[in-house]
Amino acid sequence: MSQLQTVVFHEPKAGSTDEEWEDGAGHDPGDPTTGRAARCVVVDGATEAYDSIRWVGQLVDSFLGVQPAGSAPALARGAMDDWFGLMQDRWQQTAPTTFANIFEERKFREDGSFATLLGCEIHGLGGPRPHWSAVALGDTVLFHVRGARVLTQFPALTAEDFGLNPDGVFTQPSARDRMRTRLDHAHGRLAIGDRLFLATDAVAEWMVRVGRSDPDLLWPALGRLHHPAVFRQIVADRRRAGEMKNDDVTLMRVDITASDPDLLVVCR
Amino acid sequence: MYQQTFSRSAPGCIVFLVDRSDSMQQHWAGSGLTLAQGAARAINKILLELCVKSTKEQGGALRCYFYVGIYGYGLCPSTGGEGVESALPGPLAARGIVPLPELADHPIAVREEPSVDAMPTRSKVPAWIDPHHGFRTPMCLAIATAGAHIYEWANAFPQSFPPIVINITDGMVTDSPYDGADLGGWAQRLTAIQTADGQALLFNIFLSPSPGSGVWFPATEANLPHPGPDLFSISSPLPKPMVDNARSAQIQVAPGARGFAFNADLAMLVKFLEIGTRFDVRDG
Numbered sequence: 001m002s003q004l005q006t007v008v009f010h011e012p013k014a015g016s017t018d019e020e021w022e023d024g025a026g027h028d029p030g031d032p033t034t035g036r037a038a039r040c041v042v043v044d045g046a047t048e049a050y051d052s053i054r055w056v057g058q059l060v061d062s063f064l065g066v067q068p069a070g071s072a073p074a075l076a077r078g079a080m081d082d083w084f085g086l087m088q089d090r091w092q093q094t095a096p097t098t099f100a101n102i103f104e105e106r107k108f109r110e111d112g113s114f115a116t117l118l119g120c121e122i123h124g125l126g127g128p129r130p131h132w133s134a135v136a137l138g139d140t141v142l143f144h145v146r147g148a149r150v151l152t153q154f155p156a157l158t159a160e161d162f163g164l165n166p167d168g169v170f171t172q173p174s175a176r177d178r179m180r181t182r183l184d185h186a187h188g189r190l191a192i193g194d195r196l197f198l199a200t201d202a203v204a205e206w207m208v209r210v211g212r213s214d215p216d217l218l219w220p221a222l223g224r225l226h227h228p229a230v231f232r233q234i235v236a237d238r239r240r241a242g243e244m245k246n247d248d249v250t251l252m253r254v255d256i257t258a259s260d261p262d263l264l265v266v267c268r
Numbered sequence: 269m270y271q272q273t274f275s276r277s278a279p280g281c282i283v284f285l286v287d288r289s290d291s292m293q294q295h296w297a298g299s300g301l302t303l304a305q306g307a308a309r310a311i312n313k314i315l316l317e318l319c320v321k322s323t324k325e326q327g328g329a330l331r332c333y334f335y336v337g338i339y340g341y342g343l344c345p346s347t348g349g350e351g352v353e354s355a356l357p358g359p360l361a362a363r364g365i366v367p368l369p370e371l372a373d374h375p376i377a378v379r380e381e382p383s384v385d386a387m388p389t390r391s392k393v394p395a396w397i398d399p400h401h402g403f404r405t406p407m408c409l410a411i412a413t414a415g416a417h418i419y420e421w422a423n424a425f426p427q428s429f430p431p432i433v434i435n436i437t438d439g440m441v442t443d444s445p446y447d448g449a450d451l452g453g454w455a456q457r458l459t460a461i462q463t464a465d466g467q468a469l470l471f472n473i474f475l476s477p478s479p480g481s482g483v484w485f486p487a488t489e490a491n492l493p494h495p496g497p498d499l500f501s502i503s504s505p506l507p508k509p510m511v512d513n514a515r516s517a518q519i520q521v522a523p524g525a526r527g528f529a530f531n532a533d534l535a536m537l538v539k540f541l542e543i544g545t546r547f548d549v550r551d552g
Contacts, residue, residue: 048549051326095325101314102392103323103330103372109391111320169544246273 002130002192004029004038004122005255007233013047014239014246022047023200023250024056024115028064032127038122039064039072042252044140046114046168050104055113057090059169061252062087063119065111074157075121075135081180084169091171112171116140118198122190122254129254131197133187137179138168142202143197143211144188148219150211151194154186157211162205177260195223196254202247269466272429273548274333280429281365281421282318282545284311285410286355287437287475289342292401294438294477299534303475304399306534307436311338313393314541317392319372321549330369335425337365337417341410343402350403352413353355358394364417371396372538381487408446411454413468418468418495419461433458433466434527434544436537440495451535455502469504471527473540482536485514487522496530499542503528513543 004028016189022045030038041063045052058067062083065072068090071084091113099105116138124130132144136155139162144152157165167182199207210218225231231251238244274280292304299306315336322330338355346353346361354361357376411433418483419430444451461468474496476482485506489497503526506514514521517539529540 013275015275048321050323053325100327100329101323102378102394103319104326104328106316106391107323117411150536246275 001126002190002256002258003125005257005262006040006252007226008250008252009158009225009228010248010250011232011235012248014236018105021248022052022056023248024060024153025198025252026060026064026066026252027252027254028066030122032126038125040120040122040196040198040252040254042118042140042198042200042250044116044171044248044250046140049113049115050107050111052113052115054094055171056115058090058094059087059115059117059146059264060229062090063117075119075133075185077180077183077185080135080183081176082180084176085173087169088171088173088176114168114170116168116201118142120198120254130185132190136184137182139163139165139201139204141199141201141208142186143199143207144190145195145197145219145223146191146193148216150215150219152186152188153208155184155242157204157208159205159208162201162208190256192256192258194256196256197222197251198254200248200250202245203235203249203251206244209243222251223255225253270429270509272427272463272465274429275549276332278428279335279367279425280423280547281337281418281431283337283339283365283414283418283431283433284355285407285433285435285437286338286397287405287407287435287439288340288344288400288402289405289439289442290402291405291439292342292399296475296480296534301534302399302401303438303477304401306537307475308395308397308431310534310537310541311397312393314545315368315371315396316394317542318368318545322368322372329373332367332369334368335365335421336368336371337414338397339410339414340397340400341406342404343400344385345400348547350406352406352410355397358383359427365421382399396551404442405437406443406446406489407435407437407441407445407449408449408454410435410534411451411458412446415454415458415461418458421467422461422463423537426463428463428465429547430463430466431461432544433468433470434541435470435472436475438473438477441498451498452502459504466507467504469507469527470498470502471540471544472503473529473532473537474499475537476531476533478531479533480531482529482531482533484532484536484540485519485521485525486528486530487524487526492530500526500528500531509547510543517543519543
């Protein structure tokens with residue numbers, strides 16, 4: 001019987017505090033008794049956007065159906081488009097009524113906020129044929145890995161593609177047509193022992209590069225990752241070596257297992 | 269080189285040199301403005317964009333991603349004579365190069381314009397410099413003055429993207445040679461200032477009051493009338509981030525392109541400044 005074990009590692013930009021981390025991640029284990037699928041989401045707020053943390057939090061909470069309760073969208077294009085509209089309306093409804101200065105007001109009205117999105121649903125847990133389906137806007141990436149082999153990378157970006165993809169979920173209604181058009185879908189079948197990695201662009205770009213040159217080292221190493229201090233050290237080392245750009249970093253790992261976890265990490 | 273992103277720990281430095289000589293009173297064809305008015309408007313627009321870019325969270329202060337300096341040459345409004353002086357407003361002028369959040373707090377005026385989002389409100393648009401014109405064109409002294417300030421800035425921020433100096437002029441230099449060096453010599457001294465990320469960049473934009481086809485980011489001085497070749501020769505090659513900016517603005521740039529525009533109209537000036545001042549902010 002398959003089940004999920006999920007862990008999230010994250011790290012702010014070098015020089016920023018943990019409170020300034022502008023990505024977001026969350027998961028819902030689902031409920032096989034009601035048929036509610038499990039969900040995972042990773043969102044990357046744009047550094048130059050307005051109030052990224054609020055927009056990212058809103059997207060994560062809603063995609064998981066936490067706030068507003070029951071707002072989790074189906075992943076079909078039409079349902080996602082409706083959700084984009086709901087999110088934009090909610091952003092406006094919860095907008096500040098006063099601004100600290102004319103620059104903030106201009107940023108809110110003219111630029112708004114923007115985040116990339118990778119949302120994933122996992123069906124059939126507890127049954128013989130679990131499978132995932134996912135939606136993406138932008139360069140947050142899902143890797144479906146079996147052993148040291150990537151079965152699917154979604155979206156299928158090359159290392160050179162990162163930073164050039166302008167897609168994401170925008171607060172501006174004028175972007176909604178493009179969001180609907182550019183929304184990408186993928187799906188895959190899962191087996192016990194498979195792993196899904198959901199990664200924001202800086203770490204995903206590094207994973208694409210290293211996964212190409214040294215997959216036998218990369219994927220098992222990421223699969224053995226348990227403590228956030230180890231992840232923090234990896235990120236710091238790769239940044240120092242110039243192999244990972246200085247950006248907020250988020251990595252969610254979803255293990256498809258047949259049993260409960262045999263390891264519990266408690267961090268001080 | 270030229271890889272550093274802009275952040276609070278590694279801010280950038282952008283310095284404008286503005287020709288305030290007598291010829292800047294000429295009307296800019298098609299704009300309804302004089303050259304001096306158009307230059308001031310373009311700089312105010314870019315400063316506003318930098319301020320908006322530096323705004324992050326609700327209720328928060330601007331973040332210091334940029335330091336800014338503005339120097340006028342020709343008429344010095346504070347004395348009424350010819351020379352070079354900081355065009356920063358009020359008390360900031362004495363400091364030369366200041367953090368953008370401080371400049372944001374000191375506009376000389378805040379005007380109202382129709383809101384761009386069709387709301388029944390009007391946008392407030394700050395201005396930091398006014399147009400002025402008079403006397404000749406002491407461009408060497410302007411570069412020397414700016415160089416002294418950016419030298420200090422580069423020493424204070426050795427890991428930052430190197431300073432960017434953008435010279436906006438319509439005239440022939442009138443003080444070359446100055447203090448033992450000609451215009452090319454002063455430009456060399458300026459661009460010898462460096463951070464760990466590269467040498468200071470000097471870009472030049474030559475304004476023309478006549479309508480005509482301007483040239484921007486040329487890779488050769490061929491076919492440029494006087495003083496185009498001189499200004500081309502002192503202009504820095506465009507580093508990769510700006511080549512990318514130009515290409516994303518649908519402007520084709522050849523290998524070896526320099527940060528130079530000739531016979532620019534107002535739209536070209538604004539676009540040129542945008543390409544020269546648009547950077548990734550990676551806060552930290």
